[in-house]
Amino acid sequence: MSSSESTSQTTGERARRERRRSNSLLLVLAVGFLVFGAAAGGLYYALRPDILRIAVGPPGSDDDKVIQAMADAFGAESRTIRLLPIKTDGAVESLALLGAGKADLAVGRGDLDMPVEAQTVAVVRKNFVVLWAPSGPTGKNSKGKLAPKIKEVADLAGRRVGVIGRTPANAALLRVILSASGVEADRVVVTHFGTNQTEELARDPTIDAFMAVGPLDSKVTSDAVAATARVRGEPKFLAIETSEAIALKHPQYESEEIPPSVFNADPARPGDKVETVSVSHLIVARKSLPETTVAAFFRQLFAVRQAIARQVPGAAHIAKPDVDKDTELPVHRGAAAVIDGTERTFLDRYGDYFWFGLLLLSGIGSAAAWLRRYLNRDEREETTSHRNRILAMVSSARTAGSNQDLLVLQREADAIILETLECYDDGAIEEEELAAFGLVLGLFSNAIAERRAALQRANLETVRGRPRREDEATI
Structure with a gap:
């Protein structure tokens, strides 16, 4: 192969590699944006406050004033729960909205007809x-x-x-x-x-x-x-x-x-x-309302109770329900967990999700590694071809007729080394493959050195001529 042909082939290979590198970069960017978007969406979903609709009435009543002050306090201090008061004509209508699923919480008197799903959260x-x-x-x-x-x-x-x-x-x-x-x-x-x-x-x-x-x-x-x-x-x-x-x-x-x-x-x-x-x-909630949501509401309620009591004196009567007493209306499990101190920790609630997430990340990592190897398959094939080419060049080096031939082989080897190192930097080949390439390159270097030394000895003998023997000198 001539020097010009080798240079042209090398230039073409570099151009193809640049295109593949650009495509790989675009793919990585696309996957990065996708992961970032998913993470941002998950973070927003996790941090966004839960908005609970609470039915209360009639307007201007003590219950209405307490709930409105509670909603204002939650909005000013809380990042977990927000309250959206729904005004009704009275407790009966409030409980009806809860039963119809149009409210998450409601304020009603304990001796009224309660919806089937209603459970106690707090005593107003x-x-x-x-x-x-x-x-x-x-x-x-x-x-x-x-x-x-x-x-x-x-x-x-x-x-x-x-x-x-x-x-x-x-x-x-x-x-x-x-x-x-x-x-x-x-x-x-x-x-x-x-x-x-x-x-x-x-x-x-x-x-x-x-x-x-x-x-x-x-x-x-x-x-x-x-x-x-x-x-x-x-x-x-x-x-x-x-x-x-x-x-x-x-x-x-x-x-x-x-x-x-x-x-x-x-x-x-x-x-x-x-x-x-x-x-x-009572403040009652639907039984289906998540335990963590009710627990968060319960903690926030008693965290702001003293503050809202300074605005609305009636808020001072807010109390925890008695979880030990058998009542017609049971206490919601979220409130009961906080009162009893049996509320599950963050790891208790989401430990299984963490393990699943680790397994999922491991699977994604394996898939990404496979995808990278798949996308870089051409580079690995080129690396194998380059290694085989250098092995062939070892034989050529050992039979080279001149230093000029060795120089051509050395230049071709330099170009192959440069391409191989670029592939390694791009992550197209692994360290094991680079190590195997290094062994072949060592053989080539030794062959070049040995052949160059042999050519130098031959040149010296040609210049000096053969040495005369003693019997020839006396004739």
């Missing part, structure tokens, strides 16, 4: 039943005589009770109390008053007793008790002596006590503790 507040009767004049009975004063729940038979709050749930609760106390509920007339009608309630002479359902520090209850005391005389608080039986029969209610002087200190109202029942307003 505990509402105490407060029953009292005036010590002043009462209404007349059916015979036109003044009715005797009311001293206990059983005396409410045939009387009229003014209930604060227009929700039917309060009247239903009163019927439960009356039935447990041996009073036929149909014999008691219930009149509803709005929470802003405490004065009208106190001045209505047809009302024999009063009922309020709310937190013990409720301004509505305190104002109602004070108004009736001012108009009708000091109140007689009626103990619900069957509270424990009610709680056993109806798990949504609890047996409680109203502490002395909670509504007024001078005079003390009540003068002594009073047995009663309570019902809780």
